[in-house]
Amino acid sequence: MKTDLEIQKDVMDELKWELLTNANEIGVAVKDGIVTLSGTVDSYYKKLQAERAATKVLGVKAVAQEISVHLSDRGVRNDSEIASAVLNALAWHSSIPEEKIKVKVEKGWVTLEGEVEWDFQRNYSKSAVENLQGVVGISNNIHISPRLKSADIKNKIFSAFHRSATLDSDSINIATEGSKVVLSGKVRSFVEKKDAERAAYLAPGVTQVENKLLIDTEVYSY
Numbered sequence: 001m002k003t004d005l006e007i008q009k010d011v012m013d014e015l016k017w018e019l020l021t022n023a024n025e026i027g028v029a030v031k032d033g034i035v036t037l038s039g040t041v042d043s044y045y046k047k048l049q050a051e052r053a054a055t056k057v058l059g060v061k062a063v064a065q066e067i068s069v070h071l072s073d074r075g076v077r078n079d080s081e082i083a084s085a086v087l088n089a090l091a092w093h094s095s096i097p098e099e100k101i102k103v104k105v106e107k108g109w110v111t112l113e114g115e116v117e118w119d120f121q122r123n124y125s126k127s128a129v130e131n132l133q134g135v136v137g138i139s140n141n142i143h144i145s146p147r148l149k150s151a152d153i154k155n156k157i158f159s160a161f162h163r164s165a166t167l168d169s170d171s172i173n174i175a176t177e178g179s180k181v182v183l184s185g186k187v188r189s190f191v192e193k194k195d196a197e198r199a200a201y202l203a204p205g206v207t208q209v210e211n212k213l214l215i216d217t218e219v220y221s222y
Contacts, residue, residue: 077134
């Protein structure tokens with residue numbers, strides 16, 4: 001099992017490898033496998049990049065995001081300009097029903113609301129906005145309309161886990177409560193934990209996933 005110092009070094013190395021910014025702008029602290037990121041970057045997208053890079057490191061159990069976004073003078077846009085850019089970005093994605101999504105922008109913070117049938121549409125709506133100039137944060141309040149029965153949802157997720165090359169489906173338990181899915185059991189890494197959650201969210205009708213999966217690298221060590 002990695003020590004906190006080893007995890008810290010690996011996270012810092014991953015930041016230097018992946019970020020499109022100076023990794024020295026970001027502070028990394030680790031305690032009991034929980035990584036805290038701090039510092040200031042000049043775009044919301046770079047903040048997300050840092051978080052995603054940290055979650056890829058083996059041994060990371062969770063990430064506390066304390067990075068702030070301070071736009072450069074060139075990156076500042078007024079809320080009307082940002083709202084227009086958001087609507088255009090949503091319209092460019094054929095899989096996003098933009099007519100069902102409402103957009104609100106306040107001081108660079110974008111709020112998305114509405115209702116879609118699939119979780120990937122909800123996620124695509126957010127990702128379409130992440131890299132827009134002037135955005136400092138996003139609240140994704142888009143809801144998913146349940147379309148399937150609880151048993152159908154569970155069967156589709158179970159099949160998806162079995163098809164996945166990155167998931168050990170035998171170690172993951174699936175429970176459904178209406179349109180809510182509860183995952184439990186053990187996985188080998190934070191990435192596998194998130195992969196399982198994403199796979200569950202891809203099932204039609206899923207509105208919420210409670211991820212209770214535990215990370216236990218020792219069980220899989222040789």
